Amino acid sequence: MKAMNRRKFLKGSLLGGAAASVISKRKNADASSSFGGYPDAMGVLVDLTRCIGCRSCEAACNKEQGLPAPAQSFDDLSVLDHERRTSEGAYTVVNRYEIPGKDHPLFRKIQCNHCNEPACLTSCFVNAYTKTPEGAVIYDATVCVGCRTCMIACPFYVPAYSYSSVLNPVVQKCIFCYDTRLKFGRPPACVEACPREVLTFGKRKDLIKIGNQRIQNHPDLYEDHIYGEKEVGGTSWMYLSSAPFDQVGFDTDLGTQPILSYVKEFLTVVPMVLTIWPALFAGFHLLATRKDKQKKEEKSEI
Amino acid sequence: MKTLIANGKIPLATHYNDDRSAKWSVKDKLLLGLSLSEYLAQAFRNPLNWFFAVIFSFGGYVTITRFIFGLGYVTHSSYDYPWGLFLGFGLFVMVPLSASGFMLGTAVEVFGRDDFKPIERLALLNGLLGYLFAVIFLQVDLGQPWRLIYPMFVSLGPAAVLFLVAWHVATYLTVQVAELVPAFAEMMGMPKLKTFIKSMILGLTIAGIILSTLHQGALGALFTYAPYKVHPLWMSAPFQWFHYFCSSVFAGLSMLIVVSTICKKTMAWRCDDNFLTSLDRLTIGLAKGATLALITYLVIKIIAIAHDGDWGYLASGWGQWYMLEMIAGVILPMILFTISIRNNLPGLARFAALIAVLGIALNRLNTALFTFNWKLYQEIPHWRELVITITVYCLFIATYRFVLYRLPILYTWKKDEEAAS
Numbered sequence: 001m002k003a004m005n006r007r008k009f010l011k012g013s014l015l016g017g018a019a020a021s022v023i024s025k026r027k028n029a030d031a032s033s034s035f036g037g038y039p040d041a042m043g044v045l046v047d048l049t050r051c052i053g054c055r056s057c058e059a060a061c062n063k064e065q066g067l068p069a070p071a072q073s074f075d076d077l078s079v080l081d082h083e084r085r086t087s088e089g090a091y092t093v094v095n096r097y098e099i100p101g102k103d104h105p106l107f108r109k110i111q112c113n114h115c116n117e118p119a120c121l122t123s124c125f126v127n128a129y130t131k132t133p134e135g136a137v138i139y140d141a142t143v144c145v146g147c148r149t150c151m152i153a154c155p156f157y158v159p160a161y162s163y164s165s166v167l168n169p170v171v172q173k174c175i176f177c178y179d180t181r182l183k184f185g186r187p188p189a190c191v192e193a194c195p196r197e198v199l200t201f202g203k204r205k206d207l208i209k210i211g212n213q214r215i216q217n218h219p220d221l222y223e224d225h226i227y228g229e230k231e232v233g234g235t236s237w238m239y240l241s242s243a244p245f246d247q248v249g250f251d252t253d254l255g256t257q258p259i260l261s262y263v264k265e266f267l268t269v270v271p272m273v274l275t276i277w278p279a280l281f282a283g284f285h286l287l288a289t290r291k292d293k294q295k296k297e298e299k300s301e302i
Numbered sequence: 303m304k305t306l307i308a309n310g311k312i313p314l315a316t317h318y319n320d321d322r323s324a325k326w327s328v329k330d331k332l333l334l335g336l337s338l339s340e341y342l343a344q345a346f347r348n349p350l351n352w353f354f355a356v357i358f359s360f361g362g363y364v365t366i367t368r369f370i371f372g373l374g375y376v377t378h379s380s381y382d383y384p385w386g387l388f389l390g391f392g393l394f395v396m397v398p399l400s401a402s403g404f405m406l407g408t409a410v411e412v413f414g415r416d417d418f419k420p421i422e423r424l425a426l427l428n429g430l431l432g433y434l435f436a437v438i439f440l441q442v443d444l445g446q447p448w449r450l451i452y453p454m455f456v457s458l459g460p461a462a463v464l465f466l467v468a469w470h471v472a473t474y475l476t477v478q479v480a481e482l483v484p485a486f487a488e489m490m491g492m493p494k495l496k497t498f499i500k501s502m503i504l505g506l507t508i509a510g511i512i513l514s515t516l517h518q519g520a521l522g523a524l525f526t527y528a529p530y531k532v533h534p535l536w537m538s539a540p541f542q543w544f545h546y547f548c549s550s551v552f553a554g555l556s557m558l559i560v561v562s563t564i565c566k567k568t569m570a571w572r573c574d575d576n577f578l579t580s581l582d583r584l585t586i587g588l589a590k591g592a593t594l595a596l597i598t599y600l601v602i603k604i605i606a607i608a609h610d611g612d613w614g615y616l617a618s619g620w621g622q623w624y625m626l627e628m629i630a631g632v633i634l635p636m637i638l639f640t641i642s643i644r645n646n647l648p649g650l651a652r653f654a655a656l657i658a659v660l661g662i663a664l665n666r667l668n669t670a671l672f673t674f675n676w677k678l679y680q681e682i683p684h685w686r687e688l689v690i691t692i693t694v695y696c697l698f699i700a701t702y703r704f705v706l707y708r709l710p711i712l713y714t715w716k717k718d719e720e721a722a723s
């Protein structure tokens with residue numbers, strides 16, 4: 001698989017970086033192709049046109065993941081008055097967006113999008129994240145050092161950190177219900193809890209077909225775009241909307257390149273510096289000190 | 303100390319005491335050849351120590367609360383701004399300002415510029431302590447600092463930029479300790495150790511160059527993980543690492559000018575004539591290096607804007623902030639340096655260096671904090687975060703002074719025969 005080659009290449013180049021004296025001669029193995037994701041990865045298609053903002057998914061997630069009871073109960077819809085983000089106590093939240101020119105608002109559920117090439121995963125220096133073949137991006141709290149680079153890297157502002165904990169602060173985010181459900185092929189708790197079938201669970205590639213069909217069948221209703229099909233290299237969770245995506249809180253400036261491709265420019269420099277620098281500076285040294293030596297020799301001759 | 307010297311005390315710089323009757327003990331060397339009461343008396347007379355006492359007692363207390371009540375107590379626990387002052391200042395500002403070590407190492411050991419010898423050790427020390435305290439800042443910031451070695455031995459994520467930073471800073475700290483061992487060996491009278499290190503010095507220096515190029519660049523590359531969060535004027539994926547590397551060159555040189563000036567002004571008793579008389583010439587020499595780096599930096603900054611097509615942003619409010627940073631922090635010191643070199647005005651070069659240092663600090667804080675999340679809101683660090691940052695920085699200054707007073711950094715250790723004559 002191309003993508004694996006590339007990951008290995010990048011790993012190789014930085015490992016070389018660790019052992020500075022080792023001169024690595026690794027060839028630049030196809031560093032620019034992009035990882036299409038696991039072929040059988042699962043995903044969820046979120047259809048904003050159907051969502052009524054009931055917060056059932058939030059409640060289900062809270063229960064499934066054993067999170068602390070919220071300050072305001074889940075049937076209290078006044079929390080929708082402020083835009084919220086995911087936090088250590090809530091792996092998924094629903095926000096309301098008033099759309100100019102429309103008589104009813106749209107609601108959007110957010111959680112980890114389980115990217116095909118997750119920025120969080122590539123930025124973590126202890127490899128705490130894993131993208132499973134089922135499509136989930138999971139996290140191993142026992143190795144996390146707490147540098148929070150993954151939070152810097154996630155383009156969707158998903159991972160949260162339990163700052164309040166002194167002895168065991170960890171990153172907290174949606175894990176696609178991997179341990180309890182996805183692993184066994186079952187849909188996540190939030191998907192099952194939704195009363196309006198906003199969330200469709202299935203193979204990612206089938207979901208793209210379903211999404212395109214819905215757009216085709218109701219071109220007047222849907223925006224002609226599946227958010228997440230291509231964004232930052234594609235995500236397992238994808239969205240359909242009836243309003244322009246930037247009006248419902250999506251960042252529409254994110255390109256289609258995975259975040260890793262922005263870092264690549266630097267990563268390819270590493271082996272170069274490692275191989276060229278020692279010779280270059282040793283050469284400089286010889287050149288610069290030759291004169292001194294000559295002078296000394298001349299002196300001793302006199 | 304000045305008062306003591308006026309009273310006829312000679313600062314300790316030899317193995318034997320004044321009348322050559324006995325060798326100084328380690329304790330004497332630590333107390334600068336004073337008796338304990340003399341030492342304490344001079345320490346109490348120094349107003350800086352009173353200032354430190356206040357900072358350490360209050361700031362030390364706040365720092366301890368961070369480890370008792372957690373990061374949530376001393377920071378705003380922001381999910382959107384995972385990095386605050388500890389990294390924004392402690393890592394991203396401290397590291398470029400510590401780039402002096404590898405540059406002077408290169409000049410002296412690789413290019414054979416022996417004329418920079420008097421200041422080489424100060425440059426190395428500036429590098430070593432800067433890195434050391436960057437790691438200390440990191441330890442304050444990490445959620446689980448006791449897992450610091452995990453990326454090295456427990457769970458490796460070798461495709462991550464921070465992995466490279468971790469390894470390189472660790473290796474480079476070792477290299478810098480080794481480079482300073484000769485100073486320590488002189489003072490403790492261990493000539494064999496010194497010869498041993500001297501035999502590897504070229505290898506060490508070149509290792510230092512490689513490590514520095516890569517990790518200075520890597521700090522910039524860390525932000526390429528967030529290409530959409532940092533404002534485009536401060537973020538250029540293809541150039542970021544080079545911007546950071548190039549600016550670390552003049553940052554390190556300017557910091558060295560600033561530090562050497564402080565040494566000359568506040569601890570002239572500890573500097574030897576060689577250092578004091580050559581300092582003006584060295585300052586101009588360093589200024590030349592810094593100017594070249596500033597020009598290169600300015601050019602690649604402009605190239606990056608042209609390459610990314612960011613001209614439009616210059617008209618925005620962020621653009622003005624950017625122009626301010628570039629004009630005050632890059633172009634102004636560049637002009638001042640040039641004037642000072644032309645007319646041989648070391649005083650002006652010192653002033654320019656100070657501006658360049660502040661400029662680089664502004665640049666790093668801009669990238670890490672101010673323009674980070676420019677599409678969201680602005681985060682203002684918690685006051686406790688600020689207090690801890692100041693405390694750790696004062697600890698840095700105190701350690702710096704402690705070492706300078708003792709190791710032969712600013713002065714040369716007198717050989718036994720010279721001392722006798």
Ligand code: SF4
Pocket residue numbers: 111112113114115118119120121137153154155156157158159173
């Ligand atoms: S959405 Fe963020 S946290 Fe989730 S997989 Fe993608 S990068 Fe990682």
Ligand code: SF4
Pocket residue numbers: 123124125126127128129143144145146147148149150151171
């Ligand atoms: S905070 Fe933990 S999971 Fe995130 S990058 Fe750092 S070590 Fe990895």
Ligand code: SF4
Pocket residue numbers: 060061062064065091092111173174175176177188189190191
């Ligand atoms: S997939 Fe599971 S963890 Fe993620 S938001 Fe839904 S219920 Fe929560």
